[in-house]
Structures are given as structure tokens and as C-alpha cells.
Amino acid sequence: MYHAISEYVPVLILLALAVGFGVVTLLVSFLVRPNDPYPDKLSPYECGIDPFTTGKLQIPVRFFVIVMLFLLFDVEAVFMYPWAAVYKKIGWYGFVEMFLFIVILLVGYIYAWAKGALEWE
Amino acid sequence: MLALVVITIVKLLVLFAFTMTCVAYGTLAERKVCGHIQDRIGPCYCGPRGLLQPLADGLKLFFKEDITPSEVDKPVFILAPVLAVAPPLLAIGVIPFGESITLFGHKIPLVVADVNVAVLYLFAVASFSVYSIVLGGWASNSKYPLLGGLRSAAQMISYELVLGLSIMGVIMLAGSFSLTDIVHAQKHWWFVLTQPLGFLIYIVAATAELNRLPFDLPEAESELVGGYHTEYSSMKFAMFFLGEYANMVVASAVGACLFLGGWNPPFAFLSFIPGIIWFLIKLFFIFFTLLWIRWSWPRLRYDQLMTFSWKYLLPLSLLNIVATAGVMLWMHRI
Numbered sequence: 311m312y313h314a315i316s317e318y319v320p321v322l323i324l325l326a327l328a329v330g331f332g333v334v335t336l337l338v339s340f341l342v343r344p345n346d347p348y349p350d351k352l353s354p355y356e357c358g359i360d361p362f363t364t365g366k367l368q369i370p371v372r373f374f375v376i377v378m379l380f381l382l383f384d385v386e387a388v389f390m391y392p393w394a395a396v397y398k399k400i401g402w403y404g405f406v407e408m409f410l411f412i413v414i415l416l417v418g419y420i421y422a423w424a425k426g427a428l429e430w431e
Numbered sequence: 432m433l434a435l436v437v438i439t440i441v442k443l444l445v446l447f448a449f450t451m452t453c454v455a456y457g458t459l460a461e462r463k464v465c466g467h468i469q470d471r472i473g474p475c476y477c478g479p480r481g482l483l484q485p486l487a488d489g490l491k492l493f494f495k496e497d498i499t500p501s502e503v504d505k506p507v508f509i510l511a512p513v514l515a516v517a518p519p520l521l522a523i524g525v526i527p528f529g530e531s532i533t534l535f536g537h538k539i540p541l542v543v544a545d546v547n548v549a550v551l552y553l554f555a556v557a558s559f560s561v562y563s564i565v566l567g568g569w570a571s572n573s574k575y576p577l578l579g580g581l582r583s584a585a586q587m588i589s590y591e592l593v594l595g596l597s598i599m600g601v602i603m604l605a606g607s608f609s610l611t612d613i614v615h616a617q618k619h620w621w622f623v624l625t626q627p628l629g630f631l632i633y634i635v636a637a638t639a640e641l642n643r644l645p646f647d648l649p650e651a652e653s654e655l656v657g658g659y660h661t662e663y664s665s666m667k668f669a670m671f672f673l674g675e676y677a678n679m680v681v682a683s684a685v686g687a688c689l690f691l692g693g694w695n696p697p698f699a700f701l702s703f704i705p706g707i708i709w710f711l712i713k714l715f716f717i718f719f720t721l722l723w724i725r726w727s728w729p730r731l732r733y734d735q736l737m738t739f740s741w742k743y744l745l746p747l748s749l750l751n752i753v754a755t756a757g758v759m760l761w762m763h764r765i
Contacts, residue, residue, distance in 0.1 A: 317544055317545060317546050317547075318544065318546065319439075320439050320442075320443060320524060320543045320544040321521070321524055321525075321543075321544045321546070321552075323439075323440075323443055324443060324520065324521055324524045324543065324544070325517070325521055327443065327447060327520065328516065328517040328518075328520035328521050329513065329517050331447075331516065331520065332512065332513035332516045332517060332670065333513060335666055335670065336509065336512070336513070336666060336667065336670075338493065338666075339492075339493050339497065339665055339666035340497070342493055342494060343493065343494055343495060343496055343497050343665055343666075344494070344496045345496060345497070346496060347498070347499075349501070351498060352498065352499070352500050352501040353500065353501065353502075354500050354501075354502050354571070354572065354573035354574075354662065355500075355573055355575065355656065355661050355662060356573070356574065357656075361573070361574075364502075364572070366572065366577070367574060367577055367578070369581060373581055373584070373585050376585045376588070376589060376737070377584075377585070377588065379741070380588040380589065380591075380592060383592050383745070384588075384591075384592055384595070387592060387595045387596055387599075390596075390599055390752070391551065391599070391602065391608075394599045394602040394603045394752075395602055395603075395606060395607060395608055396606070397603045397606070397756065397759070398603070398606045398759070398763075399606075401760065401763075402760065404756075405756050405757070405760055408752075408753075408756060409753065409756075412749055412752070412753060415749070416749075419745075419746075423742070428737075428738065428741045428742055429738075430733065430734035430737045430738060
């Protein structure tokens with residue numbers, strides 16, 4: 311148990327190092343760079359003209375459909391990981407189980423395809 | 432105990448320095464390779480053959496004025512670049528660069544954290560990369576970054592799914608999530624030979640995850656100006672690129688571990704060359720392939736990109752899993 315936990319201590323140090331690197335870099339550049347703002351420079355970019363709407367656009371609903379599909383399929387992928395790790399030990403039983411699971415997955419996949427959820431006109 | 436602490440800290444620092452050097456010289460390699468592919472010579476003024484170019488770029492970016500547009504959501508705007516560099520630096524910690532070496536009487540494994548669920552850890556950490564782009568695009572409060580961020584969200588989750596499925600065959604053959612075990616399992620046969628389809632899908636999906644051409648729709652400059660980083664300047668801008676190149680290093684290292692046999696030499700009689708050299712050769716080979724792909728293919732359309740992932744790569748990777756499972760059964764006990 312002690313060993314299992316201690317494996318993650320370097321990961322924690324690495325996390326501190328990674329975040330620290332980002333913060334220190336931004337801080338150093340904050341200290342050394344010139345700073346000369348004026349309103350025209352600070353306006354949002356829009357090919358040289360004054361922006362005439364806010365930056366928040368309406369988002370096409372297709373993006374949400376993709377996210378829902380992702381959630382479904384990704385949960386199934388997560389289910390496959392432990393199966394893959396022990397597949398050598400469970401043999402035929404595992405093969406039939408996963409085959410049935412993928413068939414069920416395919417039915418849903420074909421349904422999504424037929425409904426046009428995968429189309430991006 | 433003290434020796435262990437010192438060794439770990441030294442390893443961390445060496446790894447950090449190695450990654451940062453790779454990132455700096457990755458940008459130079461990109462420009463040099465691009466130059467030669469386009470029949471130019473690339474950067475050549477800073478130092479001999481342009482070797483000091485990354486240093487000059489870094490200095491320049493430090494001294495550039497940093498413009499924070501008036502409309503942005505400031506905390507998130509600053510958080511996004513930090514989120515871009517942190518995940519790849521975290522991920523590189525579980526990569527085994529070679530077998531143990533003995534130094535001053537201590538046996539030192541060439542991996543900082545030999546986590547037994549390294550593959551899961553890598554995917555968990557790598558999926559954080561999408562946050563930096565989406566948050567950066569959203570916090571900019573401007574049209575082009577928002578569009579770039581949205582596209583990137585949809586693209587990265589679609590290809591992340593395929594990426595996760597493409598390595599399933601490797602896990603089945605090795606029977607472990609530990610990268611060290613996976614490399615040991617490739618002593619005789621590299622998994623690129625038994626999993627060629629998985630390797631191809633891995634390379635394609637990794638290119639898309641890294642937002643590189645031909646899948647760089649989040650920043651497509653011909654229609655989105657610069658995509659998610661349009662409003663970024665100075666070091667904040669540079670950190671997105673640090674993150675991208677560090678991600679490339681991680682993707683190459685993982686590809687080398689999972690498919691190209693890690694530190695194993697290609698033939699047994701070449702085993703006098705240290706494993707770490709073989710590992711680095713494989714790492715840079717995949718890195719070069721990524722550069723090569725970028726400068727050889729035109730950009731896809733966004734609908735083509737999404738269709739390619741959902742209608743072709745996803746069924747193919749499922750087929751790969753079933754086929755691998757079937758062949759394994761047939762080979763072992765019929």
C-alpha cells in the first residue's frame with residue numbers, strides 16, 4: 311500500500327513543477343514587457359473594423375449532439391479497458407461477452423447514423 | 432530513503448530540462464523541416480545553421496507587449512495558457528525512457544513515476560488539454576476564438592474516443608496498463624507488427640488531438656484568423672505553442688512505447704546500443720512523421736473531419752478490437 315501511494319508522489323511534484331513553470335513564466339513576462347494600452351488596441355479583433363456585436367454567438371445544436379454521442383461511447387470505451395487488461399485470462403467467455411456488447415453498441419451506432427446525428431451538412 | 436529522494440528530484444529536473452529542450456528544438460525542427468520540404472533552408476541567421484533560433488524566439492516573446500483586450504474574462508483568460516502547458520509536462524512523468532541503470536551502486540529505473548495504470552493516467556491527463564483551448568476561446572469574448580474553441584471541443588472529444596479505442600489491442604496483447612509491462616511484452620514482436628491498424632489509427636487520432644494539419648481546424652488561419660488564440664499575445668500566446676509541442680513529444684513517446692517496442696532494439700544483435708538511445712530514435716522518428724504529415728497534406732473541411740472520425744475511424748477501431756480478440760483466441764487455444 312505504501313509503495314502504491316509513493317509512486318504518485320513524483321507525480322504530485324511534477325504537477326507543482328508544471329503549474330509553477332506556467333505561473334513563473336507569465337510573471338517574468340509581466341515584469342519585463344512594455345505596457346502601453348489604449349482603447350483602440352484593446353478592442354476585440356474583427357478584421358480592423360469596430361466589433362458590432364458581442365463575442366458570444368449562438369452555438370449550433372450539432373455540437374451538443376456530438377457531445378452526447380461522445381459521452382455514450384466514451385463510457386463504453388471505459389468499460390472495455392478492464393476487459394482488455396484481463397482478456398488473456400477470461401478467453402472465450404470474455405470474447406462472447408464483448409462481442410454481444412459491441413453488437414448492442416453497433417445497434418445504437420446505426421440508429422444514430424440513420425437519424426442523421428453523424429451528418430454535418 | 433534520502434538517496435531515493437535525491438534520485439527522484441534529479442530525475443524530475445533532468446526530465447523537465449529534456450522536455451523543454453525538445454519543445455524548443457521542436458519548433459526549430461518544424462521550421463527547418465518545413466523549409467526543406469518547400470525547397471528553402473529555413474531559419475539560418477541565429478547561430479550556426481540557425482541553432483540559436485529557439486533562444487532568440489523565446490527572448491523576443493518575453494519582451495513583447497502583452498495585450499489583454501477589454502472584453503475578456505480576465506481570470507480564465509490567464510488560466511487558459513497555464514492549462515495548456517501543464518498536462519503534457521504531467522504526462523511525460525510516466526514514460527519509461529529505458530531499463531534501469533546502475534549508478535553509484537543504486538539501481539535507477541529510467542522513469543519518474545512507474546505507475547501501474549500509466550495508460551489510463553496518460554489519457555486522463557491528456558484530456559485536460561481540451562480545456563485550455565475551449566476556455567481560451569471562450570474567455571476571449573470575440574468571434575473567431577469562440578468558433579475555434581467550439582470546433583476544437585467537438586474535434587478533440589471525437590478523436591479522443593478513437594484514440595482510446597485504437598490502443599485497446601495493445602492492452603489486450605500485453606494484459607497490463609503499465610507502460611513498463613507493455614514494453615517488456617514487445618521483446619520479440621513490436622506491436623506495430625501485430626497491430627498495424629491500431630498504429631495507423633493512433634497516428635491519425637494523435638494528429639487530430641494535437642490540432643495539427645491536416646486537422647488544425649480550431650486555428651484554420653484562412654477562415655478563423657488564428658482560431659482560439661487570436662486575442663492572445665506575448666508569452667500567453669507562446670505558452671499555447673509550448674503546450675502543443677510538449678504534447679507532440681508526449682504523443683511520440685507514447686507511440687514509441689505502445690507500438691514501436693519502447694527501448695527494445697529492432698534486432699537482438701543490436702542490443703549493445705543502450706535502450707535509451709533506441710527509445711529516443713523512435714521518439715524522434717514519430718515526431719518527424721508528425722512534422723512530415725503537417726507539411727505534406729492540405730487542411731480538411733470541418734464536416735469531412737467529423738465524418739472521418741465518426742463514420743470511418745470509430746467502426747474501424749471497433750473492428751480492430753474484435754479481430755484482435757478473435758485472433759488471440761485462435762492462436763492460444765482452439
